[in-house]
Amino acid sequence: MTDDVQNRIQGLVDANPVLLFMKGSPLFPQCGFSSRAIAILNHLGVEFESVDVLQDQGVRQGIKAFSDWPTIPQLYVKGEFVGGSDIMMEMYESGELAQLLADKGVAAQG
């Protein structure tokens, strides 16, 4: 694991208020868990950026160490690691995710 990759991931996390590390793209998710994460963010109507880890093997391995989390997708909000798709679903259903986004000042559109 190079520091270079960790620095690059930190830069991505810092630069994007809502960032999803995923497999595939929002339009073409390449895994059911990533697809579920996208559906949740779309339902919340929040603007987000995504990183396709399948396009970058360095990030694909590096993000696991960066977050101390073994699977993709991974959601970051304002630099804070929120969790994977199971946590996103639990938090979405309980209203915690919308609350977290509001608390962090990330506006949802309608």
Place this chain on the structure above:
Amino acid sequence: MAMAASEIEDLIRAGIPDARVEITDLAGDGDHYAARVVAPMFKGMPRVRQHQAVYAALGGRMGGVLHALQLTTEAPAEE
């Protein structure tokens, strides 16, 4: 490479004492599971840390040999 439900259950129990573990084989293929883990140590712990504790108990198998584990964690309800 699939894992047996009992193996997953044993690893979680070994890593998290007092955990109540329920494993469901979602697809019947020994590869897609749901796990519900209820443990006293989860009390007051953020959900991300609860899941990390389970992943730690699984010792690096999550995301590797264990491809798909749908995880739900919670602290036991107060008596």
